[in-house]
Amino acid sequence: MSDFLNAPEAPSPTPHTPGVSVRHTRAKGEPRFPDGPRADPAGSHFERRIRSFQPRRSRVTAGQADALQRLWPAWGLDIDGQRVIDLGELFGNDSPVVLEIGFGMGEATARMAAADPDTDILAVDVHTPGQGNLLGLADRMGLSNVRVANGDAIILLREMLAPDSLDGLRVYFPDPWPKKRHHKRRLIQPEFLTLAATRLKPGAVVHCATDWEPYAEQMLQVLSAHPDFENTQADGGFAARPAFRPLTRFEGQGLDKGHVVNDLLFRRVPHRDR
Numbered sequence: 001m002s003d004f005l006n007a008p009e010a011p012s013p014t015p016h017t018p019g020v021s022v023r024h025t026r027a028k029g030e031p032r033f034p035d036g037p038r039a040d041p042a043g044s045h046f047e048r049r050i051r052s053f054q055p056r057r058s059r060v061t062a063g064q065a066d067a068l069q070r071l072w073p074a075w076g077l078d079i080d081g082q083r084v085i086d087l088g089e090l091f092g093n094d095s096p097v098v099l100e101i102g103f104g105m106g107e108a109t110a111r112m113a114a115a116d117p118d119t120d121i122l123a124v125d126v127h128t129p130g131q132g133n134l135l136g137l138a139d140r141m142g143l144s145n146v147r148v149a150n151g152d153a154i155i156l157l158r159e160m161l162a163p164d165s166l167d168g169l170r171v172y173f174p175d176p177w178p179k180k181r182h183h184k185r186r187l188i189q190p191e192f193l194t195l196a197a198t199r200l201k202p203g204a205v206v207h208c209a210t211d212w213e214p215y216a217e218q219m220l221q222v223l224s225a226h227p228d229f230e231n232t233q234a235d236g237g238f239a240a241r242p243a244f245r246p247l248t249r250f251e252g253q254g255l256d257k258g259h260v261v262n263d264l265l266f267r268r269v270p271h272r273d274r
């Protein structure tokens, strides 16, 4: 297994504890960033490894804190790496489940959930304000098909999702990690795709979008070369932006800078002998 999936380098985020305040008043000895290392009684989710996200100072607004307090127990999922989730139980139905990795503030997630109530969205990010924001949006919009996971998507995929459990995967504007020495942190790379493929049902669609053209080219190259995926585009290139994908916050910022946005739509091919 590669360093990206396993190497001991960086910590996973701290889990939310239901009922405990999410306002971060640093205790003596507690690290500067809430996503940083703390003593972890729960075990394996605290492993140190290369990660695809940046530690960020997390200023949680009163509204986001309120949403986290009220809604996390019912709609939140801590990525503790300790158990395989029953997705039917998590959502309370048998609808198809799409995993969205890195939803940011969650506006696009909420809009997509509202537009397609028969699809469940498991939305994962490490960013506490975004989690509170998405929970608040889901509450105000009356959405019952969104669940919010806190932690590293790699651990969610590797330890907590069953094989063939996902009907789709969305990765919209993942951190581009533009510096060469940081390219190893990019999420979309062969090892990640191999892991994701095991969790996706045959026919499930992986939808990526980015405004960073070198990363778009890398995505196209690694997805096209991967034996578990095939391009939905007959010409083997990027897809036209699908009408169902709303503008995301990061996309808007990229467009303001004159960046070109590329979408990629690849399908999980039927299983080969593993």
Ligand SMILES: C[S@@+](CC[C@H](N)C(=O)[O-])C[C@H]1O[C@@H](n2cnc3c(N)ncnc32)[C@H](O)[C@@H]1O
Pocket: 051, 052, 053, 054, 101, 102, 103, 104, 105, 124, 125, 126, 127, 130, 151, 152, 153, 154, 172, 173, 174, 175, 176, 187, 248, 249, 250, 251
């Ligand atoms: C550049 S932002 C894009 C957010 C949103 N999709 C948008 O377009 O506005 C990337 C997000 O991915 C999250 N992220 C990156 N790697 C992740 C991982 N391994 N697990 C969970 N979230 C991750 C980051 O915390 C960040 O919020």
